[in-house]
Amino acid sequence: MLELINISMNWNFFKQKPFIENLNLKINNGNILTIFGASGVGKSSLINIISGIYERNLCFTGDIILNNKKITNFPPEKRKIGLLLQDGVLFPHLTVRQNLIFGIKKTLTNREKNLLVHESLFNADIEGFENRYPNTLSGGQKARVACLRAILSEPEALLLDEPFSSLDPDHRNSFRLFVMNQIRIKNIPCILVTHDESDKLISDYEPLDLIKFSKKY
Numbered sequence: 001m002l003e004l005i006n007i008s009m010n011w012n013f014f015k016q017k018p019f020i021e022n023l024n025l026k027i028n029n030g031n032i033l034t035i036f037g038a039s040g041v042g043k044s045s046l047i048n049i050i051s052g053i054y055e056r057n058l059c060f061t062g063d064i065i066l067n068n069k070k071i072t073n074f075p076p077e078k079r080k081i082g083l084l085l086q087d088g089v090l091f092p093h094l095t096v097r098q099n100l101i102f103g104i105k106k107t108l109t110n111r112e113k114n115l116l117v118h119e120s121l122f123n124a125d126i127e128g129f130e131n132r133y134p135n136t137l138s139g140g141q142k143a144r145v146a147c148l149r150a151i152l153s154e155p156e157a158l159l160l161d162e163p164f165s166s167l168d169p170d171h172r173n174s175f176r177l178f179v180m181n182q183i184r185i186k187n188i189p190c191i192l193v194t195h196d197e198s199d200k201l202i203s204d205y206e207p208l209d210l211i212k213f214s215k216k217y
Contacts, residue, residue, distance in 0.1 A: 001026065001027065001028055001029055001065075001066075001067060001068070001189060002025075002026075002027045002050075002064075002065070002066050002157045002189040002191070003025065003026050003027075003063075003064070003065040003066075004023055004024060004025040004026075004050070004062065004063075004064060004065075005024060005062055005063040005064075005065065006022055006023070006024060006061070006062040006063070007020065007022075007023040007024070007046070007049070007060060007061070007062035007063075007064075008020060008021045008022060008023070008060060008061050008062060009042060009045055009046070009049065009058065009059070009060040010058075010059055010060070011057050011058060011059075012057050012058070012059045019041075019042055020042045020045075020046065020210070020213050021213060022213070023046075023062070023213045025191075025208070027157075027189035027190070027191065027205070028189060028204075029187045029188055029189055030183060030184050030186075030187045030188070030189075031183075031189055031190070031204040031205070032180065032183060032190045032191075032192055032202055032203055032204050033189075033190070033191050033192070033203055033204070033205050033207075033208060034192045034194060034199055034200045034202065034203035034205075034207040034208070035191060035192065035193050035194070035207070035208045035210055036193070036194055036195065036199075036200065036207060036208070036209055036210070037209055037210035037211045038211060041210050041211050042210060043161075043193045043210055044161060044193065045058055046193075046210070047083070047159050047161050047191070047193055049064070050064055050081065050157075050159060050191070051076055051079065051081050051083045051159055052071075052074060052075055052076035052079050052081070053076055053083070066079065066080070066081070066156055066157055067156055080155055080156040080157070081155055081156065081157045081158070081159060082150040082151065082153055082155030082157070082158040082159065083150065083158075083159045083161075084146055084147050084150045084158070084159070084160050084161065084163050085161045089146065090134040090142055090145060090146055090149075091134070092133070092134050092135060093133075094133075094134075095130065095131050095132060095133055096121070096126075096129045096130055096131070096132050096133075096134075096137075096145050097114075097117050097130040097131065099134070099145060099149055100116075100117045100120065100121075100145065100148055100149050100152055101113050101117060102149065103149040103150070103152045103153035104116060104117075104152050104153070105154060116152065117130060117152075118130070120148045120151075120152060121148070123178055124144045124145075124147075124148055124175060124178055125144075125171065125174060125175070125178075126141055126144055126145070129141070129145070139166040140166050140167040140168060140171055142166075143163060143164070143165075143166045143167060144167075144171075144175055146163075147160075147163050147175075147179060151179070151182050151186065154186070155188060156188055157188055157189045157190065157191075158183060158188055158189075158190040158191075159190070159191050159193075160179070160190065160191070160192045160193065161193045162193060162194055162195065162196075163179070163192070164176055164194075164196065164199065165194075165195070165196065172198075173198075176198075176199070176202060180202050
């Protein structure tokens, strides 16, 4: 379970009330919460503080709890939270297979890793791409590989920032279903930040309009 308790955020060079104030969320394992709102309302900033990637001059109060453990002051690498940003950055000098293996547990054998990569690419409809490099992939293909890498790292929670925006309509629905199923299988909580109205349909809770907690509007 992922919990946000009384989260308030502000830019420390502004002498005014927080732009997000008293936000409380609770996402159960295996569930997805969709968050939307106008540009600049604080969606990406919220994702960043949950993951531990703090923006310069951004300050916040409140607590972040993951599986009954307070991780508010943990560095990003200790939080066990998977993060997929809109651009889905891949290592350009590594093949698709190498990019995916980078996130897989080192305790698995090479055979187990290769099998996991093959199955994941098949399920994501990009089978046979193991030896391709990122510069040979389309934007949608890169997004799918980046999302797979985040899932294969076996996080205890997953944060998605517009992960389907670069996909064409034909692939968007199938890959969205794939990601949703993976979250169910892995039994982890997920927050999905989006502008796409159709993304709201996969939310297990009432989609959250962040503007309701914003003092900018």
